[in-house]
Each structure stands twice: as C-alpha cells, then as structure tokens.
Amino acid sequence: EDQVTQSPEALRLQEGESSSLNCSYTVSGLRGLFWYRQDPGKGPEFLFTLYSAGEEKEKERLKATLTKKESFLHITAPKPEDSATYLCAVQTTSGTYKYIFGTGTRLKVLA
Amino acid sequence: NAGVTQTPKFRVLKTGQSMTLLCAQDMNHEYMYWYRQDPGMGLRLIHYSVGEGTTAKGEVPDGYNVSRLKKQNFLLGLESAAPSQTSVYFCATLVGWGNEQFFGPGTRLTVL
Numbered sequence: 224e225d226q227v228t229q230s231p232e233a234l235r236l237q238e239g240e241s242s243s244l245n246c247s248y249t250v251s252g253l254r255g256l257f258w259y260r261q262d263p264g265k266g267p268e269f270l271f272t273l274y275s276a277g278e279e280k281e282k283e284r285l286k287a288t289l290t291k292k293e294s295f296l297h298i299t300a301p302k303p304e305d306s307a308t309y310l311c312a313v314q315t316t317s318g319t320y321k322y323i324f325g326t327g328t329r330l331k332v333l334a
Numbered sequence: 335n336a337g338v339t340q341t342p343k344f345r346v347l348k349t350g351q352s353m354t355l356l357c358a359q360d361m362n363h364e365y366m367y368w369y370r371q372d373p374g375m376g377l378r379l380i381h382y383s384v385g386e387g388t389t390a391k392g393e394v395p396d397g398y399n400v401s402r403l404k405k406q407n408f409l410l411g412l413e414s415a416a417p418s419q420t421s422v423y424f425c426a427t428l429v430g431w432g433n434e435q436f437f438g439p440g441t442r443l444t445v446l
Contacts, residue, residue, distance in 0.1 A: 257434055257435075259437075264440070265439060265440070266338075266424050266426075266437030266438050266439050266440050267377075267424070267435075267437045268437070269434040269435070269436070272433070272434055310376070310377070312377075312435075320365055320382060320384055320428070321379055321382070321392065321393075322367075322379075322435065324369075324376045324377040324378075325376055326374060326375065326376040327376060
C-alpha cells in the first residue's frame with residue numbers, strides 16, 4: 224500500500240537554529256513529490272516539486288532534497304515567519320490522478 | 335484573478351441536515367479535488383474530477399456526493415450530515431497530472 228510518513232510531528236526551533244523535516248514514502252512508483260506550507264486557517268500553498276532522486280530545489284531559507292526513499296526539507300537560519308505546518312505529498316505512476324499526503328510537521332520558530 | 339474560492343467559509347449544521355459546498359476556479363484547470371482535513375489525519379481525498387461532467391471516488395467518499403456540471407465549479411454535497419463529518423474541507427485544482435495543486439481557503443463545517 225502506498226504510504227507517506229512525515230517526522231517529526233512537531234518541531235520548535237530558536238530563530239537561526241537550522242534543522243530538517245523528513246518525508247519518507249513507500250510507493251509503487253514515484254511520479255513526483257510535493258512540499259506545501261500551510262498557515263493556520265488557510266489552504267496549503269505550494270513550495271516545491273521533486274521528480275527524481277538527487278534533485279534539489281531552493282527557495283529563500285528552504286531547500287528540498289529527494290532520495291529513492293525519502294525527502295528532506297532543510298530550513299536554514301529560520302525566522303518566526305517560517306512557523307507553519309509543512310505538508311509532503313506524492314503522486315504515483317499508477318495511472319490515477321490522486322495525491323497521497325502525509326500528516327505534516329508543525330514548525331514553530333521562536334524569536 | 336481569484337484563483338480557487340470556496341463558499342461558505344464556515345457552517346454549523348444539525349445532524350440530518352443537508353448542505354452543498356461550492357468550489358469555483360477561474361484558472362481553467364481540468365482537474366478538481368475535494369479533501370477533508372482532520373487533526374492527525376492529514377488531507378484525505380473525498381472525490382475528484384478530471385474534467386467537466388466527470389467525477390470519481392477518492393479515499394473517503396461515503397456520505398458525500400459531487401457534481402461538475404460546469405468546468406469552473408465543483409460541488410460537494412452532504413445529504414444527511416453526521417457529527418463524523420465535522421471537518422475542514424478544502425478544494426484544490428490541478429492544471430495537469432504531475433503538477434502542483436492549487437488550494438482554496440477551506441470551509442470549516444461543524445455538525446452538531
């Protein structure tokens with residue numbers, strides 16, 4: 224069964240304290256892996272798409288990487304405004320139009 | 335350009351009542367999705383549509399019906415609401431398979 228697991232569930236960082244969020248997946252075949260940011264009371268907002276192992280994408284303080292079994296979202300020198308829930312989703316090559324979401328990591332960055 | 339909009343934003347229902355949630359998009363996207371989000375459960379797919387006039391079941395379709403009579407609108411119906419349907423509902427669109435989804439702001443539904 225296709226599955227996406229995110230860890231940790233919650234993470235508290237001091238401003239400037241770098242860390243990584245993990246998204247591990249077990250799927251029959253990976254078409255794409257997606258990272259979203261979700262602020263309280265709002266819909267998820269797209270951050271990155273990764274398609275193949277070894278691929279990396281960067282945006283400001285965020286960097287996403289992909290291996291054959293997992294993806295990491297690295298946060299460098301975070302600021303309080305980076306506080307949000309980060310969601311990971313995968314799309315498989317099984318021929319359907321469905322996306323499988325993880326349960327997310329709630330990040331809190333303290334000033 | 336509003337993107338994806340959802341109506342209403344909040345709603346409180348009594349058990350057994352019915353209602354329809356509306357998702358509208360102005361991006362001319364083919365694919366539209368309805369998810370529910372519950373604490374600790376992540377986003378779960380209810381129904382989706384790959385084009386006007388088409389619908390398909392997702393992971394948790396029981397108790398819900400959908401219609402896509404016009405390309406820009408995707409309606410989610412609850413015929414007889416139950417407390418287990420208390421959740422936040424998100425609509426999403428997709429320009430094409432393999433691309434990112436665009437999400438609406440959500441509808442917070444409480445069933446008493």
